[in-house]
Amino acid sequence: MHVWRRAGTIGIALYCLVPFYWMVVSSFRRTADIHDTTPLPSPWSLESYEAVFAADMGFGRSLLNSLVVAGVTTAVTLLVGTLAAYALARLSFRGKNVVLALVIAVSMFPGALLIVPLLKLFTAIGWINTYQAMIVPSMSFALPLTIWNLTTFFRQLPYELEQAAMIDGCTPFAAFRRVMLPLAAPGVFTTAILAFIATWNEFIIAVTMVNDQERQTATVRIAQFTGAAKFDTPFGTQMAAGVLVTLPLVLLVLFFQRRIVAGLTAGALK
Amino acid sequence: MLSPTLLVLALVVFYPLVAAMRESFYESGQRLDADGFVVEGEWFAGLANYAGVAQQRFINAALNTTLFTVVTVSLEVVLGMAMALVMRRAFRGRAFLRASILVPWAVPTAVAGLMWKWIFQADGVANALLGTQILWTADGPWAKLAVIVADTWKTAPFVGLLVLAGLQIIPAEVYEAARVDGATPWQTFRRVTLPLVKPALLVAVLFRLMDALRIFDLPYVLVGPRKQSVETLSGLIWDEATRVHYGPASAYGTALFVYIAVIAFVFVKLLGADLLSDVRERRLSGRREGNARVA
Amino acid sequence: MKALHVTAAALALGAGLAACGSSPSPQAPTQERGPITFLGGKFEAESVQKIVDAWNAAHPQEKASVVLLPESADEQRRKLIQNAQTKSDAGDVMLIDAVWTSEFAANRWVEELKLDTTGFLPTTIETAKYRDKLYAMPVFTGTGLLYYRTDLVKQPPKTWAEMKKICDEVLPKQKGMSCYGGQFDKYEGLTVNFSEAVASAGGELLDASGQPQLTSEAAKQAARFLADAFKSGMIPKEAITYKEEEGRVAFQEGKLLFYRNWAYGYEAAQKTDGSSKVAGKFDVAPIPGLNGPGAGTLGGNNLAVSAFSKHKQTARDFVAFMTSAEQIKAFARTSSMPVPRAAIYDDPEMIKKYPYLPALKEGILAAKPRPKAVRYGDVTAAIQESAYAIITGAKPVDQGLSELQTALGPLLK
Numbered sequence: 019m020h021v022w023r024r025a026g027t028i029g030i031a032l033y034c035l036v037p038f039y040w041m042v043v044s045s046f047r048r049t050a051d052i053h054d055t056t057p058l059p060s061p062w063s064l065e066s067y068e069a070v071f072a073a074d075m076g077f078g079r080s081l082l083n084s085l086v087v088a089g090v091t092t093a094v095t096l097l098v099g100t101l102a103a104y105a106l107a108r109l110s111f112r113g114k115n116v117v118l119a120l121v122i123a124v125s126m127f128p129g130a131l132l133i134v135p136l137l138k139l140f141t142a143i144g145w146i147n148t149y150q151a152m153i154v155p156s157m158s159f160a161l162p163l164t165i166w167n168l169t170t171f172f173r174q175l176p177y178e179l180e181q182a183a184m185i186d187g188c189t190p191f192a193a194f195r196r197v198m199l200p201l202a203a204p205g206v207f208t209t210a211i212l213a214f215i216a217t218w219n220e221f222i223i224a225v226t227m228v229n230d231q232e233r234q235t236a237t238v239r240i241a242q243f244t245g246a247a248k249f250d251t252p253f254g255t256q257m258a259a260g261v262l263v264t265l266p267l268v269l270l271v272l273f274f275q276r277r278i279v280a281g282l283t284a285g286a287l288k
Numbered sequence: 289m290l291s292p293t294l295l296v297l298a299l300v301v302f303y304p305l306v307a308a309m310r311e312s313f314y315e316s317g318q319r320l321d322a323d324g325f326v327v328e329g330e331w332f333a334g335l336a337n338y339a340g341v342a343q344q345r346f347i348n349a350a351l352n353t354t355l356f357t358v359v360t361v362s363l364e365v366v367l368g369m370a371m372a373l374v375m376r377r378a379f380r381g382r383a384f385l386r387a388s389i390l391v392p393w394a395v396p397t398a399v400a401g402l403m404w405k406w407i408f409q410a411d412g413v414a415n416a417l418l419g420t421q422i423l424w425t426a427d428g429p430w431a432k433l434a435v436i437v438a439d440t441w442k443t444a445p446f447v448g449l450l451v452l453a454g455l456q457i458i459p460a461e462v463y464e465a466a467r468v469d470g471a472t473p474w475q476t477f478r479r480v481t482l483p484l485v486k487p488a489l490l491v492a493v494l495f496r497l498m499d500a501l502r503i504f505d506l507p508y509v510l511v512g513p514r515k516q517s518v519e520t521l522s523g524l525i526w527d528e529a530t531r532v533h534y535g536p537a538s539a540y541g542t543a544l545f546v547y548i549a550v551i552a553f554v555f556v557k558l559l560g561a562d563l564l565s566d567v568r569e570r571r572l573s574g575r576r577e578g579n580a581r582v583a
Numbered sequence: 584m585k586a587l588h589v590t591a592a593a594l595a596l597g598a599g600l601a602a603c604g605s606s607p608s609p610q611a612p613t614q615e616r617g618p619i620t621f622l623g624g625k626f627e628a629e630s631v632q633k634i635v636d637a638w639n640a641a642h643p644q645e646k647a648s649v650v651l652l653p654e655s656a657d658e659q660r661r662k663l664i665q666n667a668q669t670k671s672d673a674g675d676v677m678l679i680d681a682v683w684t685s686e687f688a689a690n691r692w693v694e695e696l697k698l699d700t701t702g703f704l705p706t707t708i709e710t711a712k713y714r715d716k717l718y719a720m721p722v723f724t725g726t727g728l729l730y731y732r733t734d735l736v737k738q739p740p741k742t743w744a745e746m747k748k749i750c751d752e753v754l755p756k757q758k759g760m761s762c763y764g765g766q767f768d769k770y771e772g773l774t775v776n777f778s779e780a781v782a783s784a785g786g787e788l789l790d791a792s793g794q795p796q797l798t799s800e801a802a803k804q805a806a807r808f809l810a811d812a813f814k815s816g817m818i819p820k821e822a823i824t825y826k827e828e829e830g831r832v833a834f835q836e837g838k839l840l841f842y843r844n845w846a847y848g849y850e851a852a853q854k855t856d857g858s859s860k861v862a863g864k865f866d867v868a869p870i871p872g873l874n875g876p877g878a879g880t881l882g883g884n885n886l887a888v889s890a891f892s893k894h895k896q897t898a899r900d901f902v903a904f905m906t907s908a909e910q911i912k913a914f915a916r917t918s919s920m921p922v923p924r925a926a927i928y929d930d931p932e933m934i935k936k937y938p939y940l941p942a943l944k945e946g947i948l949a950a951k952p953r954p955k956a957v958r959y960g961d962v963t964a965a966i967q968e969s970a971y972a973i974i975t976g977a978k979p980v981d982q983g984l985s986e987l988q989t990a991l992g993p994l995l996k
Contacts, residue, residue: 027374030367031388037441038391040413041403050858053832055416102293117290124301125498126548127308130526131541134534134668135304141669158300161293163495167450170487174457208453211390212446219396225658226665229650229673237396241653242625252654253406260399267394272387317690320957320996324714326690409829410821426823427769427971512769514964530661531960 038264045258052254066258069243076231077259080239081266086149087224087235088217091156092210098157099164100206104194106165107172108180118169125162132158133226140227151227152235156220160213171205172198207277215267236263305545312337312538337539346524346540350547353520356435356507357500363440364496365489368447373481375448376455393445401509404438408510427515435507435518442506443499447492454488455481490559497555501548521547615896619647622663622674624884625654627723630918634910638901645897647676656680656771667692667891675892676901679719681710681883681952682959688713689957693887694895696720698903704944707923710952711885719885720906721923726879726950727765727779728867728942730834730842730852739868740841743783743808746871747817750840757840761819763812764830765843769971772826774953774963775880776843777970780805782951783870783877788966789954795991797984804873806973806980813974823975835859843870845882846921849939867939869946881950883923921947958994965990 047054048063070077102121106114136155145151175198183193199206224235240263243255315337316330340346375386395403407414408424415422424434458481466476504522511518513527521544528537623631628651639646650673652659660683666673667690679687687693696717700708707721731739735753740746750762765779766772778788786801796802812818819838822830827844834842835852837860842848846867855862870877886905888898904910911924915933921943927933928944956962969987972978978986 023374023377026370027379027385030371030374031385033367033441034392034445035388037403037407038395040407041395041399044403044406048856048858050854050856053411053836055411055413098292098296102290105290117294121293121297122494122498122552123549124297124305125495126502126552127301127305127545128502128504128522128525128541130504130522130529131308131538132301132304134529134665135307136300137665138669139303141671146671146673154296155300157296161296165293166491166495167453167488170491171453171457174487204456205453208449212393212449215390215394219394221396221398225653225662231650237398238653240396240399241655241658242651243654253402256399256402260395260403263396263399264391264394268387268391271390271394272383275383275386320689324689324957326957410824411833421821423821423824427975514769514967527964530657531958531964532664 041257042261045254045261047254049252049254066254067262069252069255070258070262075239075243076234077236077239077262079232080234080236081263083149083233084218084235084237084263085266087152087156087220088214090149091153091160091217092214094153095157095160095164095213096206096210099161099209100168100199103165103168104172104198106169118166121162121165124158129222133222136223137226145227147228147230147233149233152220152224155223155227156217160217163216164209164213167209168202168205171202175201203277207274211271211274214270218263218267308538309542311534312542313535315535317532317534333535337535338543340536340540341543345519346521346543348516349519349521349524352432352518353501353503353522355432356439356503356520357497359436360439360443360503361493361496361500363436364444364447365493367440367444368451368492369489371444371448372451372455372485373477375452389445389448391445392441393443393449395442397442397505398509400438400442401506404434404441404506405510408434425511427511427517429517431507431511431515431518435510438510439500439503439506443496447489447496450492450495451485451489454485457488458484494552494555498548498552501544501551615894616645617894617897618645619675619892619894619897619901620673621647621649621901622652622677623649624659624678625651627914627918627920630914630920633917634905634914637910637913638904642897642900645894645900647901650674652678663687663692666889670891672889672891672893674889675894675898677887677889678722678884679887681707681721681724681881681885682955682963684711684719684885684887685713685955685957686959687887688716688718692890693718694890694892694899696888696899696902698899698906702908702925703923704925704947706881706947706950706952707883710881710883710955713955719887720902722884722886722906722911723920724881724883724923724947725845725847725921726881726943726946727775727843727870728846728879728939728946729870730844730848730865730867732840732861732864733866734864735840739866740871741876742871743873746841750817753840759838761822761839762817763841763843764818764822764825764833764839766825766827766830767809767813767818767822767971767974768824768826768829769967770826771963771967773970774966775882777805777809777966778951778953779843779870779877779880780809782880783872784808785873787951789995793955793995795988795995797988797991801873802984803980806970806984808873809970809974810976810980814976834865835861837861846937846939846943847919849937850919867942869942869949876949879946879950881947881952883921954995956995961994962991965994 043057043059044052045066046062046064047059048061048065106118140146140151179197179201180193183197184190188196219237221237221241225238225241228234228238236259240256240259243252243259313333314330315333317326319327321327371389375382375389392400405425406412410423414424422430424430462480462484463476466480471479502522503520504526507518507520508523508526513523521540525537525540525544528540621635628649632649635647635649652662660680663674663677663679696719698717698720700717703721704724707724711717711719711721729739735757736749740749746763754760754762765776767776781788781802784801784805786799786805787796790796809818813820827848830839830842831844831848831851833839835858849867852859852865853862870879872878886902888895888902892898908924908926911922912927915922915927919937928940934940954962965987969983969990973980973983
């Protein structure tokens with residue numbers, strides 16, 4: 019059994035990492051030998067990374083923009099979504115299922131069609147080239163996920179805990195904040211990470227709503243990287259940028275991973 | 289507590305949704321005047337834009353979409369479950385494993401598409417490793433497989449993480465009880481883990497289903513637009529929209545919306561009593577069930 | 584429906600009359616002047632920036648700033664159309680693909696231009712016109728060239744039959760080498776290669792009156808040539824996945840004896856850093872045809888003035904400035920992108936820098952534009968659909984062509 023488990027663990031790690039490894043290797047090749055299939059670059063080259071950080075590309079700035087957009091979207095979504103999820107999980111009111119159904123229905127429409135009406139709307143209210151023009155639409159996919167995930171999460175937590183807290187004199191909100199939220203931490207963190215990554219990688223809204231290079235996010239900048247010639251897909255540069263865009267997320271997970279798995283086992287019930 | 293949510297969704301989804309649905313009944317930008325200029329304005333077209341729904345291209349795209357959805361979501365559930373179980377255990381290097389499982393999800397889709405295109409191209413590393421000469425990115429059955437491999441790689445971690453969060457909420461006592469009762473690992477998984485993680489798993493599957501039914505960028509980047517073997521409904525809609533056929537694009541979008549809604553409805557009806565039922569009722573029955581099973 | 588039209592027409596008429604009644608004040612030229620934004624592509628950005636700097640030095644009150652569009656042609660097109668739909672003045676001057684000119688003009692997204700077109704290669708000016716009126720100015724151009732291996736081929740072939748004959752002689756001694764490649768993936772490049780084949784067989788996709796001519800003998804010969812070449816392996820099987828770059832790499836790896844590509848591939852294949860195995864061993868020639876030299880398809884980009892610009896006069900002057908003889912030459916000095924002015928191709932300094940220029944000029948003058956159509960997106964999709972089916976053998980030549988003939992009819996009205 020242990021052998022099996024070990025083999026499974028290694029297998030999963032390999033499955034996830036090998037394609038990414040290829041991406042990293044490709045990013046360290048020279049543009050000229052980008053088509054090689056050797057397991058390691060020969061010679062190693064920082065050409066692609068230099069191209070990414072060339073002054074006129076504004077890649078650093080775009081990473082910052084991505085951080086602002088994804089960070090604010092995640093924070094606001096969590097704030098709004100946690101409250102909504104708690105209400106849906108714990109309070110009984112008429113039309114609750116309708117709300118849940120509506121929330122999920124918004125995840126069903128093909129994104130390509132939402133863009134043009136939104137663009138017209140944002141042009142009319144002067145939101146083009148602003149952060150909120152990216153943040154607000156991004157909430158349309160972050161919110162449903164947050165609400166549904168956290169609603170199931172809150173539902174599973176024992177009711178008795180809140181009751182006990184309220185008997186101890188807590189208001190419902192204090193019960194939520196002091197008792198439920200810490201218990202739900204792994205769910206909230208997991209959801210936050212999923213929402214953050216989804217927003218971080220968003221492309222179509224960002225490329226539509228923003229023309230100004232100063233406000234463009236990293237995924238949009240990557241699409242503007244160019245090769246040595248007109249038809250040349252700048253594969254190395256894009257892979258290097260892909261690695262750079264992925265790394266902060268991996269670090270984020272390494273940093274927060276304890277929070278993702280805390281919860282009941284280590285939490286209040288012990 | 290709900291109003292901010294509803295406000296946001298009304299602004300960024302319901303408004304464009306209504307606008308797009310209205311568009312599906314109108315024709316615009318298709319008429320030329322005598323001087324060769326496009327006549328401005330729009331005309332009510334009735335159901336004319338929906339005519340394509342019955343045609344071969346739409347049906348083919350619907351079949352592809354369904355196939356991709358069924359296959360990738362099934363694979364992702366199995367893999368995601370395995371990932372969650374592995375991530376949950378305490379062992380050396382666990383942090384590293386958790387981070388590495390998240391890597392595919394963290395790679396931007398467009399970059400992931402390019403990466404797989406690179407791997408799968410005619411003289412790429414996939415053929416080099418397999419010793420084959422397969423044209424993965426040309427129209428044909430191999431292209432389907434390439435899309436499935438790439439999509440599963442990209443999104444299984446999503447399922448894994450959501451299930452992991454669900455696993456965290458299972459009290460250690462339950463496992464303790466199962467161990468004391470002498471349950472085998474498989475029995476523990478079937479009788480304890482699976483039922484208790486079901487709500488989280490169902491949410492993950494629901495979201496993956498709806499996402500997979502709208503799959504677009506991977507086949508588009510990896511194989512290319514208008515390739516029969518991998519064209520999905522969203523790809524078709526995108527193609528129509530880029531050629532400024534907003535009427536048909538909106539009509540197909542509405543049809544896809546209805547299709548997804550039906551699937552979601554059926555899914556929730558069949559499997560999702562857990563998702564919508566009242567809290568108390570579910571908890572009570574859940575406890576009885578749990579007790580009976582552990583006992 | 585009919586009643587609705589009549590009402591709409593009446594309303595439109597009414598609106599027009601009302602507008603006449605309110606005596607519009609003619610806009611003073613000064614109001615059409617001011618700072619402008621140029622929406623350009625990334626690749627040629629550095630060389631373009633130099634021209635923009637020169638403009639800004641001379642016009643401090645009407646400075647131009649450059650905003651880069653996404654790299655892929657599809658994304659560029661989407662962005663420009665979105666700007667037009669929101670009537671945005673985000674770009675006063677825009678770089679458009681030559682084949683979009685008709686669509687943009689017919690939709691009144693771009694302004695008619697009255698600029699001097701002397702000194703340009705005539706075929707390039709044709710791509711900038713819609714119904715005989717000028718709506719853009721060519722700024723980049725190009726056509727297909729035949730890359731061939733000088734170490735294996737003495738004289739580049741003039742006809743397809745010659746090419747096949749050379750291959751039959753050379754290939755048995757070369758391991759892993761195929762005869763010929765082009766761009767055959769299902770995208771714009773396939774339209775280019777297919778129309779090139781038809782033109783090289785002496786036919787045309789559309790006749791002078793704009794009617795499709797796909798059932799002509801020439802079209803059949805061309806389609807048969809491509810289908811047979813795929814079937815016999817003269818064109819390698821993997822060429823069905825080739826865009827420009829995949830094929831260029833194959834040629835540089837020594838996997839192709841002949842390759843059809845744009846001029847840009849010359850510089851890359853000439854590199855001596857080990858990336859190209861054919862450096863110093865290849866040259867370019869005009870592409871071959873059925874009975875003699877072939878005719879390429881014209882590529883390229885035009886500059887257009889947005890209909891939603893607030894400073895149209897400045898924008899027009901900027902287009903004239905950028906396409907002036909002086910600036911085009913300055914551009915050609917720093918970029919290998921082919922330009923539309925004839926003088927460059929006869930300039931000894933330029934020929935020394937880009938040895939392929941004479942072959943390219945010959946190619947461009949013989950080149951045919953792709954079909955001019957308001958619904959070009961639909962036209963090219965239809966061509967790709969049929970051409971792909973024909974070359975992969977999914978459909979017989981005659982059937983594929985007659986289906987295309989039928990499909991194009993309503994799209995060209």
